[in-house]
Amino acid sequence: MSFKTIIGLEIHTELMTETKMFCGCTNEFGGDANTHCCPVCLGLPGALPRINETAIEYAVKSGLALNCKINTSSQTDRKHYFYVDLTKGYQTSQAERPICEEGFIELEEVGKKVRIERIHVEEDTGKLNHTETGETLVDYNRAGVPLIEIVTRPDMSTGEEARLFLDKLRARLKYLEVSDVRMEQGSLRCDVNINIVDEERGLKSNISEIKNLNSFRAVEKAIEFEENRHKELLEAGKNTIKETRRWDESVGETILMREKGDSQYRFITEGDIGVLNVDEKWIEDIKNHMPELPAEKKSRFIKDFSLPEYDAEVLTQNKELANFYEKTVELIDDYSMVSNWIMGDVLRRIKDEELEIEETPLTPNLLAELLNLIKANTISNNVGKKVLRTLFETGKSPKQIVEEEGLSQISNEDELIEMIEKIISENEQSIEDYRAGKDRALGFLVGQVMKISRGKANPQLVSEKMKEKLDSLK
């Protein structure tokens, strides 16, 4: 049987405005419960919303970065439902006339274009905190925080594509500085809509919506899980129901939350706000002040720094990383060396620690200092790696580490020859092997010298002198 998987995503992103969507309350993550609240975001009787223009600007910016059409006239609507996280009995959102429509993100890696149906602005809801004693407390600090919801067309067909899309989306939003896009803090949330089509038999499963996805990895895994679940049901002559499911990370499965009926949100226009008019001139202005986006930066990196496409792609995925690279190459005249180091040891370290580059003690100045030490032969490449590790742990400068730990490379020939002679005298077998033409023996002997020098011997020089010595013994 041949199955085709159809995936669409709905992404909620909190906007990093200073104040909330409709009032002057601080928009920041955390804080004591219910301290960033006022009559407006608490929905007290008589309180009226005032639109935060920066939120609209951020939505327009996001729309432009995702190739959307910006609607100069859009409308806010009330979406009604009863739930404790709502303060007004409705959420102010956009139903029929969203601010941005018809965009796309290109996934070059898989030769695909994922279309974006719409981006609309809305307000976040309060947050429920479940206590150990079984109580549920509501914190309305988040109520009224501006959000954009990005809805894609069902253009993805694998978890990997969804992941790629999300990576690119996150990179762009981060570049724009409209959101800090942190899934773990909930400033980026992603729901998946998925179903599969059995093309041979002309069957298709009903769409499942998956919620509670806390990481991109979870998105990928949940898609894989759902793909199989849908397939198995279709193969068994059954079908899925139209439902909302929750991803349970601990067991790696999705679990039924509720069946999806005909939703009755009773949308009406939010008369207290009226029509959202966005001036053409203002849009132009925003366009002209857009920061360089990942794709543009990538091309520039390839051109200006002669980097391979893959390297440029990796370095520009993240704005801070790209900035880090650019600042470092200003301080050291070796584009590919910097790129190799960042893409190798630096990124590995960051990934292991789950940190962002700006959260580590490493700065462009420190990295340049380290690489300059290597280039000047003060330390070897391998010692450099060791210094980097120490730097990450202690935050000390490379020069200080090298000095304190006595890691300067030994290039003094007399000193080296003394060590070479010691090794030769202790390894008669290897000398015979070398004479017998076994090149590996040379490597072994050099390694032994490096070992007793605790890695500080200049390896090129050791190799050269060792060869000379051995040849003279023939």
Added chain:
Amino acid sequence: MDITNISAYEMHEKFLNEEVTAVELVNAHLENMEKLKELNAFITINKEEALERAKILDEKLASGAEMGVLAGIPISLKDNISTKGIRTTCGSKMLENYIPPFNATVVELIEAEDGIILGKTNLDEFAIGSSTESSYFGATKNPVDNNLIAGGSSGGSTVAVKSRQMPLSLGTDTGGSVRQPASYCNVVGIKPTYGAISRFGVVSMANTMDQVGVVGRNVRDTSLLLKTLMKKDTRDGTSYKKSEEVLKNLDVNKNYDFKGIKVGVLKTIGDYKLDEIVARDFEKAVEMVKSLGGQVEEISMDSLKYAPACYHVLSTAEVSSNLARFDGLRYGYRSEKYETTEELFRNSRQEALGKEVKRRILFGTYVLLNENKKEYYEKALKVRRLIADEYSEMLSKYDVLMTPTTPTIPFELGTNSDNTEIQYNSDIFTVGVNLAGICAISVPFDKEEAAPVGIQFIANKFEEDKLIKAGLAFEGGNVDEL
């Protein structure tokens, strides 16, 4: 001299001339409020703070400081206008003990001009109704005849003003809730243009139509308070800067007549019948306008016969939305019977909201369901457009339109409180104005008449000056000569 028997203007002047103190003004009105308790015009009396404030004003005057234009005047507010530290009940069990932590903008404007907030007046629950009978705090009685309804929903405000418990009062008007009770109580009531007065802090009923309105015993007093409140408010996205210009240069001390004024007279809507007495007085009123120089022409407006139905669909839809926040969770009444939050919501609303409020919420919910929305809500939006367009066309030809404020005189208390048709139709001449977002004033035909009849003048958006002039001219005419 009974100091409550003069106009707000005169009270203010006497206060400035030190003929009477603010404390005396407050006390005189408090005395009336005590005497006329049985009319049930007030839900909350702000006695202590008002006296405290009056004392401060007396001291301020003695110090020679410049006084605000409302200095010394006691003012009451319909109890759906938020007052910081003073409970604001909306006439509902739901908010029986709700004390707002903030002031409505209108409260701040009044206090900035040295007015004294003296009480919170009774209203139909959440301003939903036309008789002030649906208040959780009991019905308000009409001072003209205690057996009659006061009208509503701002019945407490109009009764307070008529019975000299207060010289000026604020109401709110969503479909006629200031003009209709003003008509029933023989006082002046004005509903300004949508967006003329800030709604911030005014509890929404149908938020695309709600406007704060002013009730006074004469047009001049009414315009004084109105002018103070017509200000752009940054906290209300639907308020307009334009509002501030409208009454700026209006001289209310001049004598006005109708010379050169084009008046479109609307006697009937569809085949709706007027009470005989209303029809008779309205005829006389038209004659008077003519005698005062008005260029009167009879008009008809076809779209208006749909206005009550259109209003009902749209206002209930908005009511169902605006009242969704009263769930008992964060403030207001909370049922003691619940296991789950859904039960908490349901039982709190079930126990604390009145019958008429529930009826409207249910109706509004119904018209917004997926399967009904197109047929009702969206159609009503189109009709609203038609009505607005027809008013706009008429008001391009005429300076003002003239209608009876209500088709009937007030009925007896308790007789029709559950008759939705009669209740809803009492708004037939007023609702169109709210649908179109324009302004209108109701002026008593004869302040002394036992059967109160109000005459409504309607003007285009931000033409409250025309209403005040028409009202002053009409008031200046001599009814007895007719």
